[in-house]
Amino acid sequence: MKKGQGQGHGYHRPVLLQEVLAVLQPGSGKIFFDGTFGGGGHTRALLEAGAAVVASDRDPAALGEARKLFGEYGDRFSFLQSDFGTVHERLAELRLGPFDGALLDLGVSSHQLDTPERGFSFQQDGPLDMRMDPRDGPTAAELLQSASETQLAEWFWRLGDEPAARRIAARIVRRRAQEPLRTTAELADLVSSVVPRRGPRHPATKVFQALRLVVNRELEQVAAGIASLRTVLKLGGRMAVITFHSLEDRLVKNYFRDLTREWDDRPEWPEPRPNPLYAFRLVNTRAVVPSEAEIRENARARSAKLRAVERTRYEP
Ligand SMILES: C[S@@+](CC[C@H](N)C(=O)[O-])C[C@H]1O[C@@H](n2cnc3c(N)ncnc32)[C@H](O)[C@@H]1O
Known part of the structure; x- marks a missing residue:
């Protein structure tokens, strides 16, 4: 070696x-x-x-x-x-x-991916944070709460290449009117309820990737x-x-x-x-x-x- x-x-x-x-x-x-x-x-x-x-x-x-x-x-x-x-x-x-x-x-x-408290992972539950520098800017949860439906769909489509971007954005907006999304498991479950699992990749992979890119600019x-x-x-x-x-x-x-x-x-x-x-x-x-x-x-x-x-x- x-x-x-x-x-x-x-x-x-x-x-x-x-x-x-x-x-x-x-x-x-x-x-x-x-x-x-x-x-x-x-x-x-x-x-x-x-x-x-x-x-x-x-x-x-x-x-x-x-x-x-x-x-x-x-x-x-x-x-x-x-x-x-x-x-x-x-x-x-x-x-x-x-x-x-x-x-x-x-x-x-x-x-970062493997520390659930950092909020990057859909495999383990943690707060929806995703900031590489925890002192800098809004968390993923805050962005999911404040962004417009069009903006969310655009992120998932352009940055995640997610074909179901619009449907996921619409589901997030319906859900947050009742209660904010706070944890990675809540977001992963929401995406899974819109996009059925096909193949080895978790259905939320692309949405998590897009959000991470946005949170950290x-x-x-x-x-x-x-x-x-x-x-x-x-x-x-x-x-x-x-x-x-x-x-x-x-x-x-x-x-x-x-x-x-x-x-x-x-x-x-x-x-x-x-x-x-x-x-x-x-x-x-x-x-x-x-x-x-x-x-x-x-x-x-x-x-x-x-x-x-x-x-x-x-x-x-
Ligand atoms: C792929 S890892 C680097 C791994 C490293 N080369 C090694 O061998 O261990 C990327 C690192 O870059 C940092 N990072 C990403 N974007 C950054 C930025 N805009 N400014 C400074 N650090 C950044 C992340 O916090 C993370 O620790």
Whole structure:
């Protein structure tokens, strides 16, 4: 077993670990930023390769895992609690960076999913919360209570790809007029009463996924995160992003295209103009996906896609 694998995976098992290391090429004398620390699987592997790491996560629970690394790696490791969409400001205040590489491993950790009190899981009952940072913004229960029927249907359809989006939204609105939905089991039961179970997936999977994306403003955070991290990379520094959702992957792909295109062109312009964002090259032309062996060992890796860019110049 390689170092960094099979250790400390109780909190979360890192996805595409070897592929991330191949892109970031850690080594001693290099410094990396990990914007989605989670259980620290990727960070630990970067540290084991001799690099220094500044990590952050918006979830205060990640600090407990980070503490384990302070003792082991001393001043090669530091941690701050922040969302990655604004983290460049914190890094500048603390005079941290520029970095040889930065990583965003999007979505939720297994720890978040498996802790019923956090409200992400339809498998175990808990309050309908779903906030990665429990101090930030309305809970899933509050959104289900306040959003219009049209808005709910739009979320389930667009973010969850749920064909029964309208019927589920209508049922939620009827139910909340009697009594608010308070727990994950109540929502899972309501969805199951509208959509019968077909196949191995729980009928509420898509609705839970859509709500989680809304509660944590995850799609907005993707663009903000890339915008934030592109400012903290050295020349030759690389940014790697792992997504688990097709909408997220499309955002990353399009943003990376904007960063790596030399010219902008529009039908109404007489000729192409230099692209002011152009300062990067794609590390891989296609998204890197997990091996079959990894998917067999870790079902969560199934939908993972890794994309990366490298800074080749400074913006004009
Ligand atoms: C898939 S897990 C990361 C797992 C980690 N790479 C590991 O190996 O353990 C995603 C983590 O990112 C955090 N996260 C998600 N969106 C975030 C955001 N916008 N800002 C900061 N952290 C975020 C979540 O709280 C979660 O802990």
